[in-house]
Amino acid sequence: MGDIDAAAPRISYVIAGSEATGGAGLQVDLRTFQQLGVYGVGTITCIVSFDPKAGWGHRFVPVDPEVIADQIEAATSAHELDVVKIGMLGTPATISVVADALARQTWRHIVVDPVLICKGQEPGAALDTDNDLRSEILPLATVITPNLFEARTLAGMESIEKVDDLKEAARRIAALGPRYVAVKGGMELPGDDAVDIVYDGTDFTEFRAPKIGEQRVAGAGCTFAAAITAELAKGAEVLDAVRVAKEFTRAGIVRSIATNAPQPSIGLA
Template sequence: MVYKALTIAGSDSGGGAGIQADLKTFQELEVFGMSAITAVTAQNTLGVQGVYPLPLEAVAQQIDSVVVDLRPHAVKTGMLFSSSIIHLVASKIKEHQLQNIVVDPVMIAKGGAPLLQKEAIASLKSELLPLADVITPNIPEAEVLTGMEIRTIDDRKEAAKALHQLGVNYVVMKGGHGDGEQLVDLLYDGVRFYEWVSPRIETKHTHGTGCTFAAAITAQLAKGKTIYEAVDTAKQFIQAAIEDELGIGQGHGPTNHWAFRRRQR
């Protein structure tokens, strides 16, 4: 059986994040990847030089074209940029009764450029999150979505509970923005928490880590894995991608999408 996954996100011309990172991750995990582009960015490791949202009709037609012929087993959303695009994506998820929805609430690029308009945050919370199976916020994104200040592990757990109450089945709180020499990633299923602890890697080459991590979860869910199995593999995938750095670009370089596969040999 060929497993398929659809990413609905922005295009990163530098190849480190966005649909490019998603499709590379799907491929590395032996899932056939498809895309619906929401916006085109002019972007490299130094930052985002331009953002060009696509017309709503173009986004809608991409989703429809994929779903009617190549129905995905899982769907990931990334950069959605505006309230109107979020509304459209939510309506298409309902219209096509899509399953295994993973929402990566992309808000700010690694260099600081905004990738989600402020007025779109309310739409994300009210329209898309109730349809999501999984949300994968980092700490700053969770602070925006919950209105909480997150400093401790207990704060992260409270934020996860608040996000779960918005209708998300599973909350994956990423720990990359936390303090200390160890990262702690949390999975909350509405009842209990699961933790993954890993050493912090001192490197500036972390562009696209959020996209890649969420795409790995999506790929595993497409293959019928449990949420715990999906997050566990995704954690191994992104850890390898960061540790075996490529070292390209003058700024925040991309992660190494083939590192995990090479380690399996």
């Protein structure tokens, strides 16, 4: 991975969607970076605004690919960026422009939070997006951080109900190209503990902590991947970065913020 100049400022870059309530997406990523002591730079790929008049459904608006390319050009020209988190991309055109931009330089680490389907998308477009993410983005990843739904989809599994299933999903996803797969059991995996499995292509490492409450918290997945990104930017090894990210995310869930939306948002203040 190479040595890092201890005197140089740590910078983390994120390419992701904006979520207007502040409970997920780029807003959470940049807050996480700041909380963990790195300077955050961000490129917006799409805008998601929940509709309170329609059951808090998603309103999804993609950013023009040329505008995304312009943002990436500005960010990578202004800063020496070598660690990036990829969040919601949203369309095949966005995936293509991001993949092309990533290929233009060498990255020390690429962290992929594989946001697959947004409820504001048509099913056909969502499937195209999923397929392109598999083929164009996943092979570039140092770490990918799927939740249970994303892991089932990427691994082609009907269900994930126990730790051995997490491991099997991780094996299958690793075959798509990422160097490390961190499958998150979260609230949906049966049992008293929130279990995450990290697979490096050879060995499995299990991270376990008691579940908090009975409700999913918006932004937890974004926070987890962003925290891994921040720690990698500071020079941590992958497993150490995951350990810090799990502890940091758990603390945020404990401080979750009540909102009028259906789920509380993770608290990072």
